[in-house]
Amino acid sequence: xxxxxxxxxxxxxxxxxxxxxxxxxxxxxxxxxxxxxxxxxxxxxxxxxxxxxxxxxxxxxxxxxxxxxxxxxxxxxxxxxxxxxxxxxxxxxxxxxxxxxxxxxxxxxxxxxxxxxxxxxxxxxxxxxxxxxxxxxxxxxxxxxxxxx
Amino acid sequence: xxxxxxxxxxxxxxxxxxxxxxxxxxxxxxxxxxxxxxxxxxxxxxxxxxxxxxxxxxxxxxxxxxxxxxxxxxxxxxxxxxxxxxxxxxxxxxxxxxxxx
Numbered sequence: 001x002x003x004x005x006x007x008x009x010x011x012x013x014x015x016x017x018x019x020x021x022x023x024x025x026x027x028x029x030x031x032x033x034x035x036x037x038x039x040x041x042x043x044x045x046x047x048x049x050x051x052x053x054x055x056x057x058x059x060x061x062x063x064x065x066x067x068x069x070x071x072x073x074x075x076x077x078x079x080x081x082x083x084x085x086x087x088x089x090x091x092x093x094x095x096x097x098x099x100x101x102x103x104x105x106x107x108x109x110x111x112x113x114x115x116x117x118x119x120x121x122x123x124x125x126x127x128x129x130x131x132x133x134x135x136x137x138x139x140x141x142x143x144x145x146x147x148x149x
Numbered sequence: 150x151x152x153x154x155x156x157x158x159x160x161x162x163x164x165x166x167x168x169x170x171x172x173x174x175x176x177x178x179x180x181x182x183x184x185x186x187x188x189x190x191x192x193x194x195x196x197x198x199x200x201x202x203x204x205x206x207x208x209x210x211x212x213x214x215x216x217x218x219x220x221x222x223x224x225x226x227x228x229x230x231x232x233x234x235x236x237x238x239x240x241x242x243x244x245x246x247x248x249x250x
Contacts, residue, residue, distance in 0.1 A: 053221070054191075057176060057220075057221045059218040060176075077186045078191070081189075081190070084191075088192060
């Protein structure tokens with residue numbers, strides 16, 4: 001019984017060693033393809049204008065990372081990074097839109113203040129004001145009507 | 150251009166770039182030095198680049214000739230160095246004094 005048990009343990013150990021070796025080889029063979037798929041997925045999630053750059057940069061980063069497991073961990077991190085980059089881009093877009101709206105409002109206000117100044121300077125004479133502003137009289141009338149002056 | 154949010158990780162990245170004598174570092178090198186995860190590092194790098202605190206450029210060479218993808222190198226700009234030093238000065242008491250400050 002003791003001998004049989006020893007042999008069984010030996011056989012199991014041998015099978016385990018072979019199996020783990022096979023698994024390790026299999027893992028090694030699959031890693032490059034899995035890493036590449038993960039990077040491709042992460043890049044697709046990133047903002048459009050950064051995709052080409054990140055695809056090469058991230059592959060370069062993984063290439064410089066030692067160890068298969070390390071490469072997998074780094075590549076998985078890019079999925080997280082791409083989500084954050086997308087959020088950043090959306091946030092920047094909202095900020096930019098807000099800034100442009102503010103600029104529009106400021107430009108409109110400046111234009112309106114200038115029209116008012118010239119209008120008062122011309123003793124509220126529409127034709128004279130339009131001539132000085134180099135706009136059509138009807139355009140000026142429309143602007144003034146809208147402002148109820 | 151939006152001012153980037155200054156976090157401990159952001160300062161780590163800036164400090165690493167500022168204290169590096171070669172001045173230019175790739176993302177992988179920065180990750181190795183700062184021990185930041187790739188998921189944290191790249192949003193920081195791109196945010197700092199958007200704000201004009203960093204500039205980046207591709208490694209010279211053709212990927213086919215190099216036999217690998219090109220690296221992208223990051224460098225702190227004058228503005229980035231100035232702002233980073235200001236932020237480090239302000240936050241030094243909280244950080245407990247950093248070597249690169």
